[in-house]
Amino acid sequence: MTGGLKVTYDASIALLEMSEPASRNALSEQMRADFIRAMEDLHQKTDLRAVVLTGSGGVFSAGGDLKAMLARHRAGETSGAEDVIGRMAQLHGWIRRLRDLPVPLICAIDGPAFGAGFGLACAGDILLASDRASFGASFCKVGAVPDGNLFYTLPRIVGLQRAKELFYTGRTVLAEEALRLGLVMEVMAPEALLPRAMEMARMMCDTSPTAFRLTKQIASKALELDDEALLAMEAQAQSICLSSHYHREAIQRFSDKQPPKFDFR
Incomplete structure (x- = not known):
C-alpha cells in the first residue's frame, strides 16, 4: 500500500x-x-x-x-x-x-x-x-x-x-x-x-482463531460488566470452543506431546 x-x-x-x-x-x-x-x-x-x-x-x-x-x-x-x-x-x-x-x-x-x-x-x-x-x-x-x-x-x-x-x-x-x-x-x-x-x-499464532477472537471480545468487557455477565459470556464462548474441531485436535496433539497446529478456518 x-x-x-x-x-x-x-x-x-x-x-x-x-x-x-x-x-x-x-x-x-x-x-x-x-x-x-x-x-x-x-x-x-x-x-x-x-x-x-x-x-x-x-x-x-x-x-x-x-x-x-x-x-x-x-x-x-x-x-x-x-x-x-x-x-x-x-x-x-x-x-x-x-x-x-x-x-x-x-x-x-x-x-x-x-x-x-x-x-x-x-x-x-x-x-x-x-x-x-x-x-x-x-x-x-x-x-x-x-x-x-x-x-x-x-x-x-x-x-x-x-x-x-x-x-x-x-x-x-x-x-x-x-x-x-x-x-x-x-x-x-x-x-x-x-x-x-x-x-x-x-x-500468538499457534492458537485457535475462534478461541482467540472470543477471548479478546470477553476480555475487552472485563472492566465494564459485572461478574454474572462475564460468567455468562465465558460459558457461551467455552461451549463454542469445547465443541469445535480445534479443541478435539488440540487435546489429542497435547496428549501426544506434539506442538499445537491450527488451520485458518
Missing part, C-alpha cells in the same frame, strides 16, 4: 507502518484513508493471526494534522460543530475497527505518540516501547478535548486519577514512567523493538 501507511506481511502477521516522516506520522488525510482501506482488507483476511502497528523514522505518531486543521480554519471550512462531527465519525470508525480486530494487536512505539497518536497506541492489546518513546495527551494545549478513544482506554490502563492528571496537564510521559504506570508492558532499545514485537506476534 502506498501513501501514509505501509502494509506488509510476514506469513500470517500483518505489519502496519506509518510512514510520513515529514509530518511525523500525523493522521493526515492520506494516513486516514490508508487506515480505512487497511481495516477493510484485514477484516477480510481469514489467515490473519496477528497485527503489529508501528511508526517510521523514530516517531510513532504526532497525532492530528495541526497544519491541515489551521488551513481548514483559514479557508473557512470549519465554521461550526457540524463541520467537525463527520470527521470525528470517520476517525472513530477506523479506530474502532482497528481495536476490534479479532487477532492480537501489538503496538511497537518508538519515539513520540502524542494526541490522537497516543489514542492510536492505546488501541493495542499489548504496548511495547523503545527507551526513547514518549506519550502525551496534549489536547488541552491546543484547546481541544482528548480523542482517539482515550477517554475509554487511558483510564482503564493507568487508572482514572492518573488519566485525569495527564488530560489536565498535557505533560509528556517518558518511557520509564510509562512502564511504571503500566502504560507499556516492556521497554527496550529502539533496534530491539520491532524484532520483539514480531517475536511476540509469532508466539
